[in-house]
Amino acid sequence: MDKKRLFIGILVFGSLWGLTECIIGPSISDAGLPSGAIMTGFFAISLMMMSRMLFKQRGMQLGMGLVAGTLRMFNPFGGCVICSAIAIAAEGIIFELIWYKMSLDFIDLKTNTLKLSMGVISGYSCFVGAFIITQILTPLASSAGFYISNLLVFIPQILSRGLLAAIIGGITVPSILVFKNLDINNVKDHIFYPTAVAISMICWFAILINTFMIIGA
């Protein structure tokens, strides 16, 4: 695939992911729902699966995680900003590792059991792995420092909270794979580039406007 098209793909899907994390994530949290599990199990897994399905390129989800994590830093509201940014980037890395050995056309996933299982593995591993990584890196970036005992005592809670992300992931992945025959290469350049750039710009502007609105409130 053409590198320029891939780069724009990373930008647009990373921006969409960042937008959901900045706007929808805090709203879910404010509603008293488990935002972390919902954001990972549904939004993050959906967008990473869609991008892998459409572009069929390894490494793309890692790039998306970096773009979305950077966007999250631009919206310093709703929960722990640095933790969210680290978690988003970590989810991209973990997703890449999980799907590394799987074929890019998903021919490996012949049965619904396999699709559902990959969803469970992706949802649980991304959520739990990213949670643990933030619990290590966030204190390291602060004046308080990191204490392994703080992490170990909280591990059962992290493993427990991952259950919802696993269940949502188990529904999300088979649902996305219904559209696995879609191919982004069929979209002509004169439609792809302006649309992708416009979507990315809308995401970035929406986040900046949201930030200014919260500051002004």
Added chain:
Amino acid sequence: MSLGKEKLIPIIALVLLLIGTSSSAYVYSIQSNADSIKVNDQQYTIDQIFFIAEKREFETLDFSGVALDDLIIKAGVGCLKCHKYTIIGSDGYAKTVTWENMQNGLLTKEGLSVFTDLPKAFRVKNVVEIEVI
């Protein structure tokens, strides 16, 4: 695709679901209530804490409560800078902070610890213990 992978993927998924389920059962069984808070091995009710310790307010963050550093002093801890302080929530969430951080921290009536000089990850909900280490 090898037969091994076809069997391995569902087994891994099942194991992860079992880990999540058993952890949930464990977390539920150890859940403690936040009616009282243990500070330096002494039990206090939230009303007692608000009676003995100085009030503190973070206007920009919209939080008010008692000063964590004053609470530690009133709990009779000596050599304040020699220790670290672990704030533990009812769900087991724990964060260890320094004396300097405690001087910028407060505990709300709802049992939430807030620090102005630390990320939000250091906000512990339903505090049940402040351990001096």
